[in-house]
Amino acid sequence: SAVISQKPSRDICQRGTSLTIQCQVDSQVTMMFWYRQQPGQSLTLIATANQGSEATYESGFVIDKFPISRPNLTFSTLTVSNMSPEDSSIYLCSVEVGGVYEQYFGPGTRLTVT
Amino acid sequence: GENVEQHPSTLSVQEGDSAVIKCTYSDSASNYFPWYKQELGKGPQLIIDIRSNVGEKKDQRIAVTLNKTAKHFSLHITETQPEDSAVYFCAAGLLGIHAGKSTFGDGTTLTVKP
Numbered sequence: 550s551a552v553i554s555q556k557p558s559r560d561i562c563q564r565g566t567s568l569t570i571q572c573q574v575d576s577q578v579t580m581m582f583w584y585r586q587q588p589g590q591s592l593t594l595i596a597t598a599n600q601g602s603e604a605t606y607e608s609g610f611v612i613d614k615f616p617i618s619r620p621n622l623t624f625s626t627l628t629v630s631n632m633s634p635e636d637s638s639i640y641l642c643s644v645e646v647g648g649v650y651e652q653y654f655g656p657g658t659r660l661t662v663t
Numbered sequence: 664g665e666n667v668e669q670h671p672s673t674l675s676v677q678e679g680d681s682a683v684i685k686c687t688y689s690d691s692a693s694n695y696f697p698w699y700k701q702e703l704g705k706g707p708q709l710i711i712d713i714r715s716n717v718g719e720k721k722d723q724r725i726a727v728t729l730n731k732t733a734k735h736f737s738l739h740i741t742e743t744q745p746e747d748s749a750v751y752f753c754a755a756g757l758l759g760i761h762a763g764k765s766t767f768g769d770g771t772t773l774t775v776k777p
Binding site for chain 2: 598
């Protein structure tokens with residue numbers, strides 16, 4: 550298994566600003582994922598982050614809006630840039646545990662943009 | 664790409680009754696079918712998964728069945744308890760490096776009435 554923490558747990562931000570969300574895992578993992586979950590809805594994958602390489606973004610998500618860093622095997626950040634109210638969501642970090650192919654999620658960061 | 668449909672969207676049962684949630688998927692290549700439970704204010708938690716080489720898997724009060732021919736899989740919870748109340752998500756994907764890129768259903772809100 551894996552224990553994942555995220556910071557901040559929630560934030561209220563002004564339109565046009567940026568927020569960086571941190572994800573810390575208690576063990577080394579190869580694959581980390583960032584998801585968005587809009588209120589009352591399902592999970593949508595934003596991007597996949599491998600250590601030492603550029604993140605891979607899903608359709609509809611671009612690096613300029615959601616830059617991701619993956620400096621080592623236990624940490625990643627997601628930045629939500631130039632925010633608008635439509636970016637209000639829960640952002641979730643997830644990891645895949647190697648060898649068992651199980652996916653674990655962090656507690657999420659609840660973002661409100663005003 | 665993969666498309667996952669989940670039914671019902673809401674489900675209310677009496678404590679002690681059984682609950683069944685059903686999902687269908689579109690991509691016959693999918694071979695990994697996890698189920699997640701998401702409690703209010705928390706990230707999704709993996710509760711059980713099934714892989715395409717088995718038709719059924721059970722873990723105490725929870726069981727999953729898979730019909731690859733019909734491309735559907737189901738979650739069965741027996742002897743439901745109030746603490747089972749949560750949003751449940753099914754997902755379909757590929758094992759290996761793609762397990763973390765599973766496609767999620769829209770979720771089922773389960774309410775267990777005491």
